[in-house]
Amino acid sequence: DAKTTQPPSMDCAEGRAANLPCNHSTISGNEYVYWYRQIHSQGPQYIIHGLKNNETNEMASLIITEDRKSSTLILPHATLRDTAVYYCIVSAPSSYSGAGSYQLTFGKGTKLSVIP
Amino acid sequence: DTAVSQTPKYLVTQMGNDKSIKCEQNLGHDTMYWYKQDSKKFLKIMFSYNNKELIINETVPNRFSPKSPDKAHLNLHINSLELGDSAVYFCASSPSGRGVGYTFGSGTRLTVV
Numbered sequence: 053d054a055k056t057t058q059p060p061s062m063d064c065a066e067g068r069a070a071n072l073p074c075n076h077s078t079i080s081g082n083e084y085v086y087w088y089r090q091i092h093s094q095g096p097q098y099i100i101h102g103l104k105n106n107e108t109n110e111m112a113s114l115i116i117t118e119d120r121k122s123s124t125l126i127l128p129h130a131t132l133r134d135t136a137v138y139y140c141i142v143s144a145p146s147s148y149s150g151a152g153s154y155q156l157t158f159g160k161g162t163k164l165s166v167i168p
Numbered sequence: 169d170t171a172v173s174q175t176p177k178y179l180v181t182q183m184g185n186d187k188s189i190k191c192e193q194n195l196g197h198d199t200m201y202w203y204k205q206d207s208k209k210f211l212k213i214m215f216s217y218n219n220k221e222l223i224i225n226e227t228v229p230n231r232f233s234p235k236s237p238d239k240a241h242l243n244l245h246i247n248s249l250e251l252g253d254s255a256v257y258f259c260a261s262s263p264s265g266r267g268v269g270y271t272f273g274s275g276t277r278l279t280v281v
Contacts, residue, residue: 054181055208095172095258096211098269137209155223156270158211 074140
């Protein structure tokens with residue numbers, strides 16, 4: 053079962069920032085927060101991940117609260133191509149390189165619609 | 169170059185047949201996975217595998233079996249196909265144990281008639 057809670061859907065105006073929230077109140081100390089998105093009919097795409105600190109890359113920013121019980125994915129300037137289902141996932145990398153080192157369990161995600 | 173490639177992209181077959189879906193990754197990753205996305209769009213892991221260990225989701229019927237001829241390939245064999253097997257199947261890969269992102273293939277849409 054997914055360990056995260058996300059709103060089922062959100063709208064965002066094109067060119068504005070999209071802020072996607074995620075609650076993960078039962079997160080463990082060694083679990084990372086991952087964000088993926090799935091554009092219609094495509095495979096999921098990795099966006100970003102973090103442990104404690106806020107993270108930024110060319111796609112997005114990830115803001116994690118100090119208690120790590122929630123996070124927000126920020127798409128700074130949403131475009132129509134950002135319309136997708138966004139998944140927030142918590143998972144821990146294993147200390148060994150076994151096959152089950154960390155498995156992503158996808159929840160229902162948030163369907164983000166970017167509106168012209 | 170496609171990082172994780174799956175073939176075929178579409179597969180239509182009759183109940184009771186046996187079929188295979190192929191997956192290849194050119195990323196040098198150690199671990200590969202198969203996911204199933206059903207009509208309700210839920211993504212569920214079926215298998216994760218590297219050269220040391222196969223982890224099977226206990227809910228996966230034993231008609232499904234992964235076969236890995238080498239580190240870059242993880243094929244999915246399905247025996248005695250059933251209507252409920254219709255879904256989109258995604259292959260993925262990742263470096264083992266480093267907590268970085270998975271790379272997914274573009275999916276194989278299987279339709280059992």
